[in-house]
Amino acid sequence: MSLIDLTITELHEGFKKKQFTSTEVTKAYLEHIKAIDPKIGAYLLVTEELALGQAEAADKIIATQENFPMLMGVPCSIKDAILVEGQKATSASKILENYFAPYDATVITKLKKQGAVILGKTNLDEFAMGASTENSAYKVSKNPHDLTRVAGGSSGGSAASVSAKSAVFSLGSDTGGSIRLPASFCGVVGLKPTYGAVSRSGLMALASSLDQIGPFAKTVEDCKIIFQAISGNDALDATSADYNFKDSVINLKGLKIGIPKEYFAKGLDPEVEKIINHTTEKAKEAGAKIIPISLPNLQYAVATYYITLTSEASSNLARYDGIKYGFSKEAENLSQVYTKTRGEGFGSEPKRRIMLGTYSLSSGYYDAYYKKAQQVRELIKQDFSKAFKKVDVIFSPVAPSPAFKVGEKASDPLAMYLVDIYTVSVNLAGIPAISLPAGKIGGLPIGLQIIGNHFEENKVLAVAELMEKML
Amino acid sequence: MLSKEEVLHIAKLARLELTEDETHKMQKDLSAILGYFDLLKKAKVPKVSKAKHSNILKNVGIKKVTRVDKAMPQVASLANNLVASAPDKQDNYVKVKSIL
Numbered sequence: 001m002s003l004i005d006l007t008i009t010e011l012h013e014g015f016k017k018k019q020f021t022s023t024e025v026t027k028a029y030l031e032h033i034k035a036i037d038p039k040i041g042a043y044l045l046v047t048e049e050l051a052l053g054q055a056e057a058a059d060k061i062i063a064t065q066e067n068f069p070m071l072m073g074v075p076c077s078i079k080d081a082i083l084v085e086g087q088k089a090t091s092a093s094k095i096l097e098n099y100f101a102p103y104d105a106t107v108i109t110k111l112k113k114q115g116a117v118i119l120g121k122t123n124l125d126e127f128a129m130g131a132s133t134e135n136s137a138y139k140v141s142k143n144p145h146d147l148t149r150v151a152g153g154s155s156g157g158s159a160a161s162v163s164a165k166s167a168v169f170s171l172g173s174d175t176g177g178s179i180r181l182p183a184s185f186c187g188v189v190g191l192k193p194t195y196g197a198v199s200r201s202g203l204m205a206l207a208s209s210l211d212q213i214g215p216f217a218k219t220v221e222d223c224k225i226i227f228q229a230i231s232g233n234d235a236l237d238a239t240s241a242d243y244n245f246k247d248s249v250i251n252l253k254g255l256k257i258g259i260p261k262e263y264f265a266k267g268l269d270p271e272v273e274k275i276i277n278h279t280t281e282k283a284k285e286a287g288a289k290i291i292p293i294s295l296p297n298l299q300y301a302v303a304t305y306y307i308t309l310t311s312e313a314s315s316n317l318a319r320y321d322g323i324k325y326g327f328s329k330e331a332e333n334l335s336q337v338y339t340k341t342r343g344e345g346f347g348s349e350p351k352r353r354i355m356l357g358t359y360s361l362s363s364g365y366y367d368a369y370y371k372k373a374q375q376v377r378e379l380i381k382q383d384f385s386k387a388f389k390k391v392d393v394i395f396s397p398v399a400p401s402p403a404f405k406v407g408e409k410a411s412d413p414l415a416m417y418l419v420d421i422y423t424v425s426v427n428l429a430g431i432p433a434i435s436l437p438a439g440k441i442g443g444l445p446i447g448l449q450i451i452g453n454h455f456e457e458n459k460v461l462a463v464a465e466l467m468e469k470m471l
Numbered sequence: 472m473l474s475k476e477e478v479l480h481i482a483k484l485a486r487l488e489l490t491e492d493e494t495h496k497m498q499k500d501l502s503a504i505l506g507y508f509d510l511l512k513k514a515k516v517p518k519v520s521k522a523k524h525s526n527i528l529k530n531v532g533i534k535k536v537t538r539v540d541k542a543m544p545q546v547a548s549l550a551n552n553l554v555a556s557a558p559d560k561q562d563n564y565v566k567v568k569s570i571l
Contacts, residue, residue: 085552102552196533209527235543241533303510314485321486323567328558334568335486343488351487352500355478358485359501360508369508375516377525414503430531454531 003028004165008222011168012070015062022062022073026055026117029075033119033166039147041139042161044080045088046120051075054117061115070225072115077167079158080121081128082213083202084108091204092136093126095345096326105202106237107171107213107230114229119167122157126347127317128178128206130154131419134410135349142406143185145444149403152182155216159186162216169226170216175206176305177398177423179214180435184398184447187437189223189464190216194455195430196241198227199234207312208239210305210427220436220465227457243455250462253287257463258391262298263422269401275439275446276397282470283395291391295383298425300376305424306417307360307373314357317350352413381429384453393463394451397422398435402444422449432457436464438471472502 003025006014014020030048037043058073078084081091083101085108090096104112111118125135133141133156141156143149144164151160155172159182162170172179174192183190191214198213205211215226227245234240259280264273284290322328322341329340346354360369387394399419409415426433431454438448448467452460478497482489489497528535551563559566 099556100552102556103549195527195531235538238536238538239528239533241531297514300511300514303508306504307508307511318486322558324565325556326558334570337568338486339488342486343490346487348493348496351489351493352497352504354485354487355481355497355501356504358481359505362481362484369511372511372514372516374525376511376514379514379516381525381530413500414507417504417507428525430527 004032006168007218008070008074008168008225011074012072015073022055022058022117023052025073026051026075026119029119029166036164037166039142040144040160040164040166041141042122042151042157042164042166043077043120044090044092044123044138044157047084047087047118050087051117051119054115058115058117069114069229071111071229073117074168075117075119076111077119077122077158077161077170078108079124079155079170079172081124081173081204082107082171084118084121087121089121089204090138091127092124092138093345093347093350094137094327095320095341099326103202106199106234108202110230122155122161122170124157125154125349127204127313127350128154128173128175129313129349129353131177131181131416132404132409133157134406135347137347140406143403145187146403148405149444150185150406152185152403154178156182158216159183159188159190162186162188162218168218169222171213171230172216173203173211173213174427175210176309176427177420179216180398180423180433180447180449181419183216183435185403185445187445188216188218189220189437190214190435191223191227191457191461192426192433193227193231193457194241194432196239197231197243197432197455197457199232199237199240201234201236205316207309208316209312210309212427220434220461220468223434224461227461241455246458248458248462250459250466251287252283252463252466255288255393255463256291256391257283257288258291258293258387258394260293260295260298260387260394260396262295263396267400267421268397271441272397272399272401272446275441276395276448279438279448279467279471280395283467286466286470293387293391293394295387295425297376297379297383301380301425301428302417302421304373304376304380305420305428306356307369308377308428310353310357311360311370312357314354314361317354320345349413377428380425384425384429384431388453393459396449396451398447398449402441402446426451430454432460434460434464436467436471473498473505
C-alpha cells in the first residue's frame with residue numbers, strides 16, 4: 001500500500017507511530033500530482049512551497065507532542081472559490097485571473113489551526129456555475145474513472161483530486177448539488193451540510209441563501225472528521241448557526257428510511273434506479289423500515305432553484321466591476337469601465353445567469369418570477385418538514401445518470417440545469433445530504449443521496465457509515 | 472422569443488456589454504429557460520396576501536444577530552492586502568474615475 005492510499009485516520013495513526021512523516025506524505029502527493037494531473041486537470045494551482053512549509057511545521061509538532069489534531073500533517077486540496085491568504089483565487093474566472101486572496105476563509109483558518117497541509121486550489125465551473133466544470137475559463141476536469149467524461153460540477157476539481165489520489169480530502173461548496181454531484185460522478189464521499197453549519201466567510205458568494213461549504217473524502221469517517229473541524233459559529237458570517245456537532249451511534253434496526261416516489265419517476269436511468277433499490281434492500285435486510293413518502297413539489301424544484309439562484313447571483317456578482325479587484329478594462333468613463341470589464345471578464349454562463357437574475361428581479365417580472373419562486377420554495381421546504389415527521393432519513397439518487405461525456409451537454413444550458421433535479425431541493429430547504437458511492441455502471445460510479453433534517457448531520461453520517469460497510 | 476431590445480435593456484441594467492453574437496444567443500437561451508420557468512405558474516400557492524415568503528434563516532432556525540457596532544481589531548496587513556488587490560490605486564487609496 002502506498003502513502004497516497006491512506007485515509008485521514010490511517011495517516012493520523014501512522015504519524016503517531018512515526019511510520020512516516022508529513023513531509024514524506026506531502027512529497028508523495030506532489031509527485032503524484034505532477035505525474036497524473038496533466039491528464040485529469042483537477043488543479044488550477046499547486047501550492048508546493050506552502051504545502052512543504054506546512055508539512056515541515058506539522059512534523060515538528062508530531063515529533064514533540066503525543067496528542068495532536070486529526071488533520072495535522074494531512075494534505076488536502078481547496079476549491080478555488082475559497083480564499084487562502086497570499087494565494088491566487090480565481091474562481092475559474094478570467095475576471096479574477098490575477099487576484100490574490102487578501103485573507104483566509106474561516107474554514108482555512110480552522111484547517112490551518114489543525115495543521116492541515118494545503119496542496120493547491122482546484123478547478124470549478126466559473127463562479128461555481130455549472131454541473132461539469134466545462135464552464136471553467138481555464139480547463140475541464142476529467143473524470144478519473146473515464147477521461148472522456150466530466151468530473152461533475154461545480155466542485156469537479158475537488159472531487160477529481162480525491163478520486164485520483166491527488167489529495168487526501170478536499171473542501172468544496174454546494175449551492176445546488178456542487179459537492180454531491182461530482183462526488184457521485186467521481187466515486188468519493190461528499191457532504192453538503194445544513195445551511196449555517198459551516199461559516200462561509202471567505203467563500204466567493206454565488207447565491208447567499210443556498211451556498212454551503214463541505215468536505216470531499218475517501219470515507220464517511222474522514223468526512224465526519226473534516227466536518228467536525230470546519231463547522232461551528234463564526235462572528236464573520238451572520239448566517240452561521242450556533243451549532244456543535246455531536247457524533248451519535250445509530251442502529252439500522254428500526255430506522256425509518258423514506259423513499260420519495262417522485263425521485264423514481266421519468267428521467268431516471270433504470271440502471272441508476274437498480275443500484276439505489278439495491279441499497280434500500282440492503283438497509284431493509286439490516287432491519288430498517290422502508291417507508292414510501294411523497295415530495296409533491298419536486299417538479300418545481302429546478303425552476304424555483306434557478307430563479308432564486310440567478311437573482312441572488314446577479315446581485316452578488318455586481319462586485320466584479322473592475323474597481324476593487326481583478327481584471328479592469330480601460331474606458332472613457334466609469335460606466336464604461338463597468339460594462340466593458342464585465343463584458344470581457346465574465347464567461348458565457350455567468351453572463352447568462354446575471355441576465356436571467358436581472359430579468360427575474362426587474363420591474364414588471366418580479367412577482368411572476370422571483371416572488372413566486374420564494375412562495376414555491378416554502379412549499380418545497382414544507383414537503384420535507386412533513387416527510388421528516390414520518391422518517392429519520394431519505395434515500396434518493398444524486399443524479400439521474402452516471403457521468404456524461406465531455407461536450408455532451410455543453411451547448412444546451414437547460415439540459416445542464418436539469419442534471420440538478422435531485423439535489424437542488426435540499427439546498428432550497430437548507431437541509432444536509434451526503435453522496436455515498438453505492439455501485440457502478442460500466443465502471444462509472446453512482447452515488448446514493450442520504451438526506452437528513454436540519455442539523456442532523458449526525459444521523460446522515462451515521463447511516464452513511466453503516467451503509468458504506470454493506471455496499 | 473425575447474426581442475433584441477429587451478435583451479439589451481436587461482444587459483444595461485446588469486452593466487454588461489454584449490457583442491452582437493452574444494445578444495443573439497442570449498435571446499435564444501433566455502427565452503428557452505424563461506419558458507421552462509413558466510412551469511411555476513402551475514404551482515398552487517396560497518392566495519398572494521397569505522402566501523408565506525420563504526425565509527432560509529427562519530427555516531433553519533438561525534437567529535438574526537446584529538453584531539455590536541464596534542471596529543474589530545485586524546492585522547495591519549489586511550488593509551494593505553485589500554488595497555493592493557485594486558487594479559488602480561494611489562497612496563494607499565483605491566482610484567476610481569470621476570462620477571460626475
